[in-house]
Amino acid sequence: MTRYGYFLSTEEYGPHELVEQAVLAEEAGFEALWISDHFHPWNDEQGQSPFVWSVIGALARATSLEVTTAVTCPTVRIHPAVVAQAAATSAVMLEGRFRLGVGSGEALNEHVTGQVWPSVEVRLEMLEEAVAVIRRLWEGDVVNHRGRHYTVDTARIYTLPERPPQVLVSGFGPQATDLASRIGDGYVTTSVDTDLLSRFKAGAGGRPAPIGGKVAWAPTREEGVQHAHRLWSTSGLPGELAQVLPSPRHFEQAAQLVTPEQTAATVVAGPRVEDHVAFLRERAEAGFDEVFVAPMGPYAREMIRAYGREVLPAVRGSVGR
Template sequence: MVQIGYTMMTEQAGPRELVDHVVGAERAGFDFSVTSDHYFPWLDSQGHAPYAWSVLGAAAQATSRIPLMTYVTCPTVRYHPSVVAQKAATMQLLSEGRFRLGLGSGENLNEHVVGVGWPAAHVRLEMLEEAVEIIRALFRGGYVSHHGTHFDVENAKLWDLPEEPPPIGVAVSGERSCEIAGRLGDLVIATEPKRELLDAFDQHGGTGKPRVGQLPVCYDTDREAAVARAHDQFRWSVGNWRVNSELPGPAGFAGATAYVRPEDIQEAVPCGADVETFVEAVRPYVDAGFTEVALVQIGGDHQQPFLDWAEKTLLPALRELR
């Protein structure tokens, strides 16, 4: 049976609201939660971007059961990998073992703010691989020094280290990232239900490891309102990730999506209150072999109605998927 998760979407709600939302998700019976880690929203209409790690710390204290996870953190430009290791170890202690560290090669949208430029895609993957190796070394305990192609670490040590370090997930989109995930990751992360990604992950050592997907949805008893909201806040999601990773800010995404129509969104995002529409949107992930699927309810002010409906209607229907 596939596990169904809830997404704390930092781009569409403030920090206190995000914590309230994940408390509600735990109460509703979601199996796990994930958190985006952004410095900017994709579009101005989303309107938020609080610091994800502060939100996670508060969420760890406000909840008691639901697992927490970054989806995903970029450990290469805005954050140094040694600092990511410290944050993740602390989160594992605060959550009493409920944290997983999801990592990816990042987007210019969030990483450009430190002013060091945005590397080419192949360089970003090299940086991600080296970063994961540094984080794993620090998780093993003791002092770590590293002088690599992209990072230097001088005599670092995690003084508050959990007995079981957080599992590391790696986001994938192609063969090279699948190789990194299979070899260095404890789980794989993807935003598209592509079986070929999971096959490549398995070929590089991923067999038997969890595989986590994510799907935007827009629940509303008024379907037209749901479509309008999804188009206003999430039309960026229909773009190609090779483009999305390069654009530097919300204005770029507004320009790139100027010709995306509401009907285009209807094809990509389940909208309204028909439970079968939502189930059929999740099914491709299950058929592809994903073991977990995190849902993103679009609209920061529309979480509680979704959580109520999910508890009573959607989650029972999704639990029938095999």
């Protein structure tokens, strides 16, 4: 049975809006929450970037839903020992309803401390070591670690949940997907790539494989497309640009190559319930057992309520809530 959740976009909404959306999402019948973890938004038009761990603390008091970071990079901007402590505290506050989604990150967020942005092979190597460090610290013992990329000196986490959180690993290519299969408690993606999903499941059958995506709910399709292009044309950039461009300004420059017509051809926009049902069903039928959806634009409240009234009941084949 597919689970449907709500995706909190920290790039586009401030902390108060995010908490409000989470409360409305639970009332509407969404079953879980995703939340992005950024230092910068993708472009200045999005305009937000609250610290994810502060928002998660507020979510723990505001809702009873499970929360997954989608995704945290525990390698460059923040040392994995600090991520381990933040995630452990989040899991305690959420009474076990927390999963740590991790990935190899983007220069956009990680270069801010002035460190060199590594190649993809090194980034994945760092991620594997970071996850190992995090899991050791969650055991509650004093940890000394001298690895290739990280040093931990007599560190111990005292505030721990009853059970360590699951670690879900992001994968947007074969190397990252193989890493997720090898070390992850699950697989995270925003791409409907059935080949990569099959690759993960071949080595990690039975582990969760959630997917996230965005829609532009609006009074008309035309207005929805306008908001999607204004705010998220950066999503149309090809290849590895999303991993290597260092600032919102660079993303804005690159996104000039993405036309409104290209955005319109790929985005679900407007108020047609059938379009939004199809968006969710496509991902469920592709084999993803959890589907998370985020709004683009100023109609988040309207989108959440419409999903609660019509979209979620239709995709579940049940009576509306």
